[in-house]
Amino acid sequence: MTSLRPLTGEEIAEYAALAQTMYAAELREHLFLDDAAATARAERTAAEAFPGGAVAEGNWLFAVEDGEGTRVGILWLGEPWDGEADSLWVYDIEIAAEHRGRGLGRDTMLLAEEEARRLGRSRIKLNVFARNAVARALYLSLGFEEMAIQMSKAIE
Secondary structure (H helix, E strand, O other): OOOOEOOOOOHHHHHHHHHHHHHHHHHHHEEEEEEOHHHHHHHHHHHOOHHHHOOOOOOEEEEEEEOOOEEEEEEEEEEEOOOOOOOEEEEEEEEHHHHHOOHHHHHHHHHHHHHHHHHOOOOEEEEEOOOOOHHHHHHOOOOOOOOOOOOOOOOO
């Protein structure tokens, strides 16, 4: 059975650095930002989310563990930036590549819903890049609705 446990201080520091690097890479790949813009945006986001190396108030970082207690991923939940009191955001969910395909992502999202209910929330939200077809299919299968679609076209 999949479970969540809060990250330790050491795990938070490790995750914060990795998340910043991964987010910059995603911004370059999916939003076509140049290196400087992607790095600056990722640094700004990391500074807000992890001030002084700690998790900002209103955010929760969890290790995802499988039924044997092996850490298989990360879940980051947080308060919405826009003040929607009834919502909780999934800012990141990552199942390690070697553990994918076992239903752990689905289990983790269901655990995220349980955390939202525990916190008195009636809605859970997230952003997903359009090219991430596997994640989009998972979220749709769990009843998420697409709310907006951002489009881009390179012109010469």
